[in-house]
Amino acid sequence: MDREYILRLLRAQINVNGHIIGAAVGSGMTAKFAAMGGADLLLALSAGKYRIMGRSSFASYFCYGNSNEQVMEMGQRELFPIIKDTPIVFGLMANDPSLHLYEHLKAIKEAGFSGIVNFPTMALIDGQFREALEEEGNTYKQEVEAIHLARYLDLFTIAFVTTEEETRQMIEAGADVICVNLGLTKGGFLGPKRHLSIEDARRMTDKIYALCNEMNPDIIKMIYAGPANTPIDMQYMYQNTECQGYIGGSTFDRIPTERAIYNTMKAFKSYGDFDRNNPMTRLLDGDWNARTTVEFVQKYVEEHYMDEVILGDLALVAHVSPSYLSTRFKKETGASFTEYLIRYRVNKAKNLLKEKQNRCREVAENVGYKDYAQFSKIFKKYVGLSPKEYQRMALEEENQYKHKKSE
Structure with a gap:
């Protein structure tokens, strides 16, 4: 021109x-x-x-x-x-x-x-x-x-x-x-x-x-x-x-x-969760501090307790060492990472066992335990009852509650 x-x-x-x-x-x-x-x-x-x-x-x-x-x-x-x-x-x-x-x-x-x-x-x-x-x-x-x-x-x-x-x-x-x-x-x-x-x-x-x-x-x-x-x-x-x-x-x-590349990558990385307060989103934004890192681990456990959860992998993603993450996690939550994960899984299992249709072995797999014997041993240690005993007790309490309510 x-x-x-x-x-x-x-x-x-x-x-x-x-x-x-x-x-x-x-x-x-x-x-x-x-x-x-x-x-x-x-x-x-x-x-x-x-x-x-x-x-x-x-x-x-x-x-x-x-x-x-x-x-x-x-x-x-x-x-x-x-x-x-x-x-x-x-x-x-x-x-x-x-x-x-x-x-x-x-x-x-x-x-x-x-x-x-x-x-x-x-x-x-x-x-x-x-x-x-x-x-x-x-x-x-x-x-x-x-x-x-x-x-x-x-x-x-x-x-x-x-x-x-x-x-x-x-x-x-x-x-x-x-x-x-x-x-x-x-x-x-x-x-x-x-x-x-x-x-x-x-x-x-x-x-x-x-x-x-x-x-x-x-x-x-x-x-x-x-x-x-x-x-x-x-x-x-x-x-x-x-x-x-x-x-x-x-x-x-x-x-x-x-913006386009960053947001698209975050969408794939965080399954489309753009909540600014989400710990994973904050880590992606470079907001790396002790509390955010611990919240990220807690959020990950909440969403992936049924899978294998490895502290070393979470530390790599959070750009910290496993020993640092373990120490910070215990300081912030009062429990070691292993203790926290076990208690989270056991509590999830207790909720699932309250449903009559849920079989104990299926519950064990649903909360991350492929070995039922290991799950039963851990569950009894933390609850005081075996999974079958807990389910039977929970169902009896539910029936008694319904009976009293109908009287």
Whole structure:
């Protein structure tokens, strides 16, 4: 798709729907379903590839691989074969020292990408590290130059900015979209622990959009992620700023994938029991403490007393040693694990023996004892009667109770 067509399409979407949506993707799977869900733009970013690998988006800033090569390969192998009607924008690391910028931009266009976005971007790096990089010639101006050259080649351009000065430079370079990058997306397991508040994001965005309106009122204004990771967050931004669209990365791949895989696995692991107070669920959530671990064992005994129950297996699942679990269990319950399990089984057997139709041998098997002689010996030790004697006594008491009740 050429630049003019993309701009007409995006402005039409803004006029009709009020906003546009871009998805920063790292795989064909994410791209396919983002496009099916209505994404107006797809941004192929190396950060997306690292998110699919279970890493933070900032992994794209390290020397784990060549960002530009990763994006080119992703586009040719994963995106172009399955995405036909949605513009795909190349995430360009303009400060790659081995890059001939103009020639690479021509290769990007020839490969089939509709445009570029400056990512990984120097805008998200600060402090002494930023100063050291700039001393070596790695500057935000390189990204501005990339946008300028891309515009010359008639590529569609999105500029990530974080300050008014960066915005000024990108508008002068001819960027089609100014996207205020609000940092890593909050939420999920890999989300940052510190991030902008939604109100700080609004104030930052307002300043940048005011400059956009002053320099180029027709420029498309968007934001990227940060504290805005839900439709409610974006509703607030749309209502309180001049924002015309949202670009999400983790919002559309990492967080939904984390939740879907995590909850599906928990459903299979816990037989669909999503009770947050269930000890097994709490262990899966990483809530490992002495009391939770003991509750997990008690819950397991409650549900599996009829099967073979091995303390060592439970300790492995709870990520503790058998000796530690045994000690903690006795401290919390006042009984050893073996004593607790025997008493639980004997009490279950007593309830079953009160039913006339239940045979003693069947009761023994139903509470986890394959050897009836062993069951009978243990039962008599704890109850004072053999299973047959207990059943006979229980039935006589039941008959006497019914007789008295009928008189």
